[in-house]
Amino acid sequence: MVNPESFLKALFNQAVKTAHPDTHLASALSSLDKTSQGRTIILGAGKGAAAMAAIAENYFEGQVEGLVVTPYQHGCSTKIVEVVEAAHPVPDDAGQEVARRILALVADLKPEDRVIFLVSGGGSALLVLPADGIDLKEKKRINKQLLYSGASIDEINCVRKKLSQVKGGRLALHCAPATVHTFAISDVPGDSPSVIASGPTVEDDTSIEAALEVLARYNIHVSSAVTAYLEQQDKLDYRHLPKRNSFEIISTPQMSLDAAAEFALSQGITPLILGDLEGESSDVAKVHGGIARQVLHYAQPIKPPCVIISGGETTVTVKGRGRGGRNAEFLLALTLDLKGKKGVSAIACDTDGIDGSEDNAGAIMLANTYGKALNKQLNPRAYLENNDGYSFFEALDALIVTGPTRTNVNDFRAILIQA
Structure with missing residues (x-):
């Protein structure tokens, strides 16, 4: 088994590296x-x-x-x-x-x-x-x-x-x-x-x-x-x-998703790429949560150990007064949906290093995140209703902070499932 936190962070870093101008621009200019x-x-x-x-x-x-x-x-x-x-x-x-x-x-x-x-x-x-x-x-x-x-x-x-x-x-x-x-x-x-x-x-x-x-x-x-x-x-x-x-x-976003998938395979983890997705962040989270449960309970459409990878640009209809971008919103909704399923961890970050207008790229959710939140008397649903994903994950020391990456192929999401 891989270490969930290290693996997910490395996966995100690979996606960002692939999207950086250093990787492709010089070759393109040579024409x-x-x-x-x-x-x-x-x-x-x-x-x-x-x-x-x-x-x-x-x-x-x-x-x-x-x-x-x-x-x-x-x-x-x-x-x-x-x-x-x-x-x-x-x-x-x-x-x-x-x-x-x-x-x-x-x-x-x-x-x-x-x-x-x-x-x-x-x-x-x-x-x-x-x-x-x-x-x-x-x-x-x-x-x-x-x-x-x-x-x-x-x-x-x-x-x-x-x-x-x-x-x-x-x-x-x-x-x-x-x-x-x-x-x-x-x-x-x-x-x-x-x-x-x-x-x-x-x-x-x-x-x-x-x-x-x-x-x-x-x-x-x-x-x-x-x-x-x-x-x-x-x-x-x-x-x-x-x-x-x-x-x-x-x-392109797909190039970064492919690079992340290749890295996962090198670590013995089977990737499932869902592609570029749009829609309300919390709704997209529920779909991801449903797929994660199907994998965990029935080994469909793939068997663990595996990682579900997606990109694209979700949206947030802001109704509350909290802090946080669409990636923190997605991960908070996923945390609420999975409620600490054993063997499931996830990361959601923007490849530009800035989630919305905050100082974080996104956040990470481990299998014990939901339990830790309840122990700290953090109500995930209340934070979600206030669009306050930043404060929720900040309280759990689970924000991902990279600083500006000087590239952008939009969101990167990965859910690691290890039985």
């Missing part, structure tokens, strides 16, 4: 010439933007310059590319100023110039420039409501794209006639380029009607100016996108 007849402008937005920029600036030669935006505390040392830190998940003035500077940087580009755009999860909030007539305060209010509503990332980004001067292919339109090469770390189920960071360099595949429907479905309050803007907005003419506009995904 491009190091030098260019014109300027090479390195731009980027996301949790991995600074780490990606540090790699890219060491590859290209000649007239190279650049500017990227990443969350606070996600920066790293660069020689050429300027790194600016801004707020995430709710945007701030720093992100807006960077977006303005990026548009100024790509103004008047020539056909011989090229833009290297480095994008990763978090780019939607970090690279923010509201459409004309909409101020940042309004955009922040809408963004915050969407984040708390339980809307999926596809739905959130559908709205974001319609209210932006850079998202939904608009950045690429500003870059024409230069060549644009985008390298992305995917943090979205399905890896759609138009959803990753709201697709600044690719054609928007959603409609105005879809955005209005999302706002109505989740009862998102917007000003009359926003409603009028959406209803009167013309469809973008993507015929003016750069003729040479490539997009390559270098890391």
Whole structure:
């Protein structure tokens, strides 16, 4: 038998390592010439933007310059590319100023110039420039409501794209006639380029009607100016996108799940990958709990020792006033569902190292966690109803704290079952 805590932490570390820019970006860049007849402008937005920029600036030669935006505390040392830190998940003035500077940087580009755009999860909030007539305060209010509503990332980004001067292919339109090469770390189920960071360099595949429907479905309050803007907005003419506009995904959630599965096999543990999942965190936890019980009691669909692995991006409809992100919420709901089943342990963390807006990546649940909670007079259901997973696991010294990982392929969940 493996040590549950050590095994689960090693599994998560393997998933993060596989998703880091160091693993794949240099190889992807090698498909491009190091030098260019014109300027090479390195731009980027996301949790991995600074780490990606540090790699890219060491590859290209000649007239190279650049500017990227990443969350606070996600920066790293660069020689050429300027790194600016801004707020995430709710945007701030720093992100807006960077977006303005990026548009100024790509103004008047020539056909011989090229833009290297480095994008990763978090780019939607970090690279923010509201459409004309909409101020940042309004955009922040809408963004915050969407984040708390339980809307999926596809739905959130559908709205974001319609209210932006850079998202939904608009950045690429500003870059024409230069060549644009985008390298992305995917943090979205399905890896759609138009959803990753709201697709600044690719054609928007959603409609105005879809955005209005999302706002109505989740009862998102917007000003009359926003409603009028959406209803009167013309469809973008993507015929003016750069003729040479490539997009390559270098890391995906599935790659990290596969790497974790390979590590499990090396330890004599059979993996079962459920893939990228969406839905309310507590509901997803109940499904995982049901599978764990079936494995434990009937050896179906696989026999112990085994590990159930999943990724994706769940949601939390916030009703309480507690602390914690979707991974702590998932694990708290799983703890309540399993009630200390012998031989079952689990981990749930965000691969960017930040669960929601807290300082932890997630948390770990061992077979004795439920019993320890009751001994400490911690009521799991009360904590769950208050959306307070952080405080629950903090009281049990079970938070996972990694600090920023400078990548993001979303959630990582693993349930170890040893009979």
